[in-house]
Amino acid sequence: MINMQTPNLMEAKKRTKIMPKTFSYVLDDKYKDLGQGKKYFIKTYGCQMNEHDSENIKAILEEMSFVETDKMEDADLILLNTCAIRENAHNKVFGMVGRIKHLKESKPNIIAGLCGCMVQEESITDEILDKYKWLDIVFGTHNISDLPKLLSSSITNKSLSLEVYSIEGDIIENIPAKRDSKYKAWVNIMYGCDKFCTYCIVPYTRGKQRSRKPEDIINEVKKLKHDGYKEVTLLGQNVNAYGKDLDINYEMSDLLKDVAETGIERVRFITSHPWDFTDEMIEVIAEYDNVMPYIHLPLQSGSDRILKLMGRRYTKDSYLNLYNKIKKMVPSAAITTDIIVGFPGETEEDFNETLDVVHKCKYDSAFTFIFSPRIGTPAAKMKDDISLKEKEDRLHRLNEIINEYAKEANDKYLNQEVFVLLEKISEKKENMLAGYTDTMKLVNVKAPFSKLGQIVKVKITSVKTWSMDGEIVE
Numbered sequence: 001m002i003n004m005q006t007p008n009l010m011e012a013k014k015r016t017k018i019m020p021k022t023f024s025y026v027l028d029d030k031y032k033d034l035g036q037g038k039k040y041f042i043k044t045y046g047c048q049m050n051e052h053d054s055e056n057i058k059a060i061l062e063e064m065s066f067v068e069t070d071k072m073e074d075a076d077l078i079l080l081n082t083c084a085i086r087e088n089a090h091n092k093v094f095g096m097v098g099r100i101k102h103l104k105e106s107k108p109n110i111i112a113g114l115c116g117c118m119v120q121e122e123s124i125t126d127e128i129l130d131k132y133k134w135l136d137i138v139f140g141t142h143n144i145s146d147l148p149k150l151l152s153s154s155i156t157n158k159s160l161s162l163e164v165y166s167i168e169g170d171i172i173e174n175i176p177a178k179r180d181s182k183y184k185a186w187v188n189i190m191y192g193c194d195k196f197c198t199y200c201i202v203p204y205t206r207g208k209q210r211s212r213k214p215e216d217i218i219n220e221v222k223k224l225k226h227d228g229y230k231e232v233t234l235l236g237q238n239v240n241a242y243g244k245d246l247d248i249n250y251e252m253s254d255l256l257k258d259v260a261e262t263g264i265e266r267v268r269f270i271t272s273h274p275w276d277f278t279d280e281m282i283e284v285i286a287e288y289d290n291v292m293p294y295i296h297l298p299l300q301s302g303s304d305r306i307l308k309l310m311g312r313r314y315t316k317d318s319y320l321n322l323y324n325k326i327k328k329m330v331p332s333a334a335i336t337t338d339i340i341v342g343f344p345g346e347t348e349e350d351f352n353e354t355l356d357v358v359h360k361c362k363y364d365s366a367f368t369f370i371f372s373p374r375i376g377t378p379a380a381k382m383k384d385d386i387s388l389k390e391k392e393d394r395l396h397r398l399n400e401i402i403n404e405y406a407k408e409a410n411d412k413y414l415n416q417e418v419f420v421l422l423e424k425i426s427e428k429k430e431n432m433l434a435g436y437t438d439t440m441k442l443v444n445v446k447a448p449f450s451k452l453g454q455i456v457k458v459k460i461t462s463v464k465t466w467s468m469d470g471e472i473v474e
């Protein structure tokens, strides 16, 4: 094994006041033909940050002359970009690794690799070094820009190159991206997170909060607009804390305003932590028509006792106050949420507090999960005496209510006229295009192919719980 840099939980937890350095990515000429005549396949698990990382990885590989294939069996290079948020992701990924091993038996020259959040976990790299040493490359979320070097090393030395830094992290600008869409783009505005919610592995896998410089973000958005993109989503684990680590007086509300003023047609942002959601942000959303009235506001639990155990820094009341303030200032806003059921020690009373918030907020939709312990986080060590059956029962009851409110929210759209960015061919409806409203409602629209990429006015003709159908209004 030539390259070997394994992660370390204690290092990953460290936070110092040292400002991150910004570097610019450039591909060394010596790697430009490394992928000549070779195909790559990449499978992405998890959140939008991972999706965007895969867009960067694809572009780096294509600069190295690799060509993408959507058939794993045809690929010379197979990468799994992994997620660490839930335990079952582990089984899914290692199930795929088993399939790759099988392929490698008949095609030994295949280069197989793992990257992303999961390999940032010490226990996972230990497992790889114990059972999966036949893999060729393993690299972490801080090491994407080193991919050419790692690949070259693995090919030359025919051995595992494993590089997973646990440093707080730097910012690498100018990594190219092969974007999945021609109309909407992810734009990272920050990396990492310092909130350390007790159940969450992200502060360890993605490192210290590092905000990109405003001018770098704004220039990226201007370029996307110039290239014909209609929508940008500003990405970060906790975008509302944007700027707090910069040495200038500039916050998320300032960035949102400056991005809106580029004139790009749609601006979204994800994900928000209720703790950092300022009045100024709500004012910008209310003031600018191109900042979409769609807010993902993770609740996680409605019980003050559980919120405290989760380290969430807000209470049921302060969450509801924020919710009401947003609804008052942006009445058209659609609000969605994340909820965890069965957090260690959650009683039926605690769960009822969560249901109470759901009844009050009547969310447009919600991502709901059963608590999943992540090794190394404080919550994984908490006493968990709720049976899986009970957790599943709570999840089921919660989902029934969430679905009712989602349908109720969609019902209000029937016969209304809305604007939809037509971004793809509908997966469910033949001869229809699909896209999202300002409020992130999925709409299938009867429209000619030539309308792809346009924002069109649509009359909603039928409504279901998770999608709607509509017709273009001329």
Ligand code: SF4
Pocket: 193, 194, 195, 196, 197, 200, 201, 202, 203, 237, 238, 273
């Ligand atoms: S704010 Fe989000 S990413 Fe950060 S620790 Fe909490 S849950 Fe994890």
